[in-house]
Amino acid sequence: MPELVSGETVAIQRGRLLADAAAAVILARADAHGGKVSDDDILYVARQWVFRKNEVRQNVIPEGQTWVFSDTLGLLRDRCGRYIMSGASQAYPHVMLLLNRWMKDCWGEHSQRAFCCTSISFNKGYAAKLHRDGNNQGPSICKAIGHFSGGRLGYFAEDDKTMELEKLKADQEAVFLDVKSAFQVFDGNRAHFVEPFTGERFSFVFFTVAKWWKTKCEVLDGLKDRAFEVPTPESMAHAQVLVPSPRGYGARQLPRMASLAIMFWQAPLRPQVVRRAWEAPRETKNHIKESNVLASLLGVHRPPRGTETDKNAATAKKAKRSKTASSDAQA
Numbered sequence: 001m002p003e004l005v006s007g008e009t010v011a012i013q014r015g016r017l018l019a020d021a022a023a024a025v026i027l028a029r030a031d032a033h034g035g036k037v038s039d040d041d042i043l044y045v046a047r048q049w050v051f052r053k054n055e056v057r058q059n060v061i062p063e064g065q066t067w068v069f070s071d072t073l074g075l076l077r078d079r080c081g082r083y084i085m086s087g088a089s090q091a092y093p094h095v096m097l098l099l100n101r102w103m104k105d106c107w108g109e110h111s112q113r114a115f116c117c118t119s120i121s122f123n124k125g126y127a128a129k130l131h132r133d134g135n136n137q138g139p140s141i142c143k144a145i146g147h148f149s150g151g152r153l154g155y156f157a158e159d160d161k162t163m164e165l166e167k168l169k170a171d172q173e174a175v176f177l178d179v180k181s182a183f184q185v186f187d188g189n190r191a192h193f194v195e196p197f198t199g200e201r202f203s204f205v206f207f208t209v210a211k212w213w214k215t216k217c218e219v220l221d222g223l224k225d226r227a228f229e230v231p232t233p234e235s236m237a238h239a240q241v242l243v244p245s246p247r248g249y250g251a252r253q254l255p256r257m258a259s260l261a262i263m264f265w266q267a268p269l270r271p272q273v274v275r276r277a278w279e280a281p282r283e284t285k286n287h288i289k290e291s292n293v294l295a296s297l298l299g300v301h302r303p304p305r306g307t308e309t310d311k312n313a314a315t316a317k318k319a320k321r322s323k324t325a326s327s328d329a330q331a
């Protein structure tokens with residue numbers, strides 16, 4: 001038998017070895033037939049995986065509980081500040097390969113650019129309380145699988161961290177992201193929580209550890225060997241676009257901004273990307289009309305209508321008129 005990973009019991013190791021073996025079989029099938037990894041594949045492996053009780057993530061543990069089933073896979077920062085690969089990631093590489101392949105298969109349906117990340121938060125059976133994660137870089141994406149009702153991700157997209165969580169909860173309205181239907185984008189450093197649910201629910205949050213660039217090359221190579229799309233400064237810059245800077249919920253912000261955003265823009269976006277209202281594409285006259293109404297409601301300054309192309313066209317038209325006048329005079 002392989003050595004136990006720190007914190008594992010024999011029973012935990014046994015379940016994880018079964019999960020890793022199942023992942024290897026699914027990957028071999030996908031390689032042989034070129035098929036995608038499905039939610040059902042992941043559910044099968046997740047059911048084999050045995051969690052240990054995590055008492056460290058105090059910021060997510062629901063009231064009345066002292067631990068949750070939550071494992072961090074891939075890169076993490078240890079208590080000494082070192083960037084290391086988690087023991088489970090080293091011991092169960094096929095699970096890492098399968099999860100990353102699944103994420104890429106799902107994400108690739110909506111985006112040509114791969115989602116970069118260093119780590120995966122793998123959770124079972126708990127509804128995280130309202131919290132902010134303080135150790136993330138850039139956006140995270142989340143998907144939940146299993147047979148459950150409820151369990152959407154509540155998200156305060158405009159949270160700039162100036163408001164206490166309790167006040168935020170009492171005074172503001174969250175956006176609810178349907179993590180069951182598809183991967184959803186959010187910024188883990190902004191306030192979020194899981195809606196209460198019933199049934200069996202596993203969730204996977206793919207994210208990047210803050211200051212990942214401090215990681216030693218051999219550790220990064222290990223992540224790449226497990227199919228992590230390790231960020232580069234360039235890919236992270238692109239990823240940041242998915243989560244524009246928050247506007248805050250202060251006195252200058254009209255309440256219920258999130259609801260207005262849902263009403264006008266968020267529903268059709270897949271993967272769900274939170275944008276400011278005036279940054280959303282304006283494809284039709286109705287869109288222009290609606291965004292103007294929204295801007296006036298919010299009392300914001302909108303960028304000028306005229307685009308560079310419009311200005312060039314106007315200049316060309318003016319020059320043509322002047323030339324025609326000149327030609328007429330010469331005639």
Ligand SMILES: [Fe+2]
Nearest residue numbers: 132133188192
């Ligand atoms: Fe979180």
